[in-house]
Amino acid sequence: AGLKPRQFISIASPHLGCRKFGWNRFVPHFLLEIIAKIWIGRTALQLLLLDKEKVECSLSENATERYLRPLLVRMTENDSENHLFFVSALKSFEQRVLYANAQNDFLVPFGTAALIPKVRHLYLHPALSPPSEHQELEPKHDRNGVRIWFEHLFSKADNFNAEKHQHWWKLDFVDEESEDLMDLNISNNPSSELTIPRRKNTEEEIIAFRLRDFTWRLICIDFRMALPFAHNRILAVSRNLFFRWMNWPGERVVEHIADLLISD
Numbered sequence: 001a002g003l004k005p006r007q008f009i010s011i012a013s014p015h016l017g018c019r020k021f022g023w024n025r026f027v028p029h030f031l032l033e034i035i036a037k038i039w040i041g042r043t044a045l046q047l048l049l050l051d052k053e054k055v056e057c058s059l060s061e062n063a064t065e066r067y068l069r070p071l072l073v074r075m076t077e078n079d080s081e082n083h084l085f086f087v088s089a090l091k092s093f094e095q096r097v098l099y100a101n102a103q104n105d106f107l108v109p110f111g112t113a114a115l116i117p118k119v120r121h122l123y124l125h126p127a128l129s130p131p132s133e134h135q136e137l138e139p140k141h142d143r144n145g146v147r148i149w150f151e152h153l154f155s156k157a158d159n160f161n162a163e164k165h166q167h168w169w170k171l172d173f174v175d176e177e178s179e180d181l182m183d184l185n186i187s188n189n190p191s192s193e194l195t196i197p198r199r200k201n202t203e204e205e206i207i208a209f210r211l212r213d214f215t216w217r218l219i220c221i222d223f224r225m226a227l228p229f230a231h232n233r234i235l236a237v238s239r240n241l242f243f244r245w246m247n248w249p250g251e252r253v254v255e256h257i258a259d260l261l262i263s264d
Contacts, residue, residue, distance in 0.1 A: 007261065008093040012101055012234050015211060016112040016204040017049040017072050022122040023106060024048070046071045049203050073203055076210035090214065097217045097260065099234065099253070102149060106228040114218050115211055117204040122228060130220070144249040145224035148256055155215040221253055 018024050024032060029050065036044035045051040049070040068074070075086045090096070100113035103124040111119035119125075130136065130150045138147040201209070223230040229246065236250035237243050 005089075005093040007095045007097065008090065009097045009099070009257065009260070010113070011099045011257070012105060012108045012113050012231055013098075014047055014108045014112045015072070015098075015115055016117055016207050017047050017070070018108065018112060019048045019050070020117075020202070020204055021112045021120045022109040025120050049073070070203060072207055076207050087210075090211075095217065096214055097219065099219050099221060099257065101230040101234055102220050102222040104223055104225055104228040104230040105234075107231040110220075112204075114220070115208045115216065117202065117208050124222070141222070141224050142252075144252075146249045146252050147222045147224075148253065149220045149222045151217060151219045153215065153217050155212055219256075223249070 014021075019029070019032065029048075032048050033045065033050045036048055036050065042051065049072060051070050052068055078085045078087045098114055100110050101108070102110050103122065105113070106122060109120065109122050111117060111121075131152050131154075134150040134152040136150045138149060141147045221230075221234055223233055225233070232243065233247045233250040234253050236247045236254050238247060
């Protein structure tokens with residue numbers, strides 16, 4: 001039809017799942033799986049990276065079971081056999097944007113929304129200072145406790161580089177074929193690099209590594225609030241009067257998203 005994908009905008013989306021972020025990282029996996037199956041269902045299992053379905057393969061006289069990777073991992077690949085071209089579709093966009101809550105989002109904490117697997121905190125950690133090459137938009141909160149804090153353009157090759165606490169932003173990945181550690185820190189100071197033993201990649205690291213094969217524009221939003229309900233506030237959810245009262249400060253963020261959509 002002659003249409004060209006222009007902007008892919010992700011708003012507080014759990015790209016790396018929710019299993020190892022926020023409060024969930026303190027809950028044993030077996031307990032998370034039980035809770036998800038009983039009260040929430042299949043979507044929760046997928047977001048917790050616990051949806052590894054069993055498929056019987058008759059490769060010998062005895063049927064053999066093999067485990068599929070979680071859905072979020074498979075969505076970082078092109079599956080030509082099933083005509084599911086996830087990566088090609090994402091790559092076709094001219095611009096990819098991540099909106100992420102810096103803190104107070106108990107459903108989708110900052111690290112999973114921003115493709116940064118090492119940042120797992122629910123609240124703003126003292127070490128979580130913006131990367132040195134970020135563009136600060138609003139250093140302080142407005143009178144309603146909102147700030148569109150900073151934005152940063154990054155990819156796998158152009159990794160986060162913070163003057164202090166570099167390990168928070170650092171993306172480490174083991175090339176499992178050569179078993180060599182790929183240290184993706186772009187710091188110019190060799191003494192600041194961390195020595196990490198050879199290990200298996202976590203599924204969260206695999207997803208982040210693959211998705212950061214593209215360039216992303218990260219826009220960090222920070223709500224100052226007593227309760228960790230920023231997930232609804234970032235989109236000013238107002239399905240009833242109570243939600244309207246709770247989330248109206250997020251209208252500034254919605255306006256920012258709208259301006260981005262109509263910008264050149």
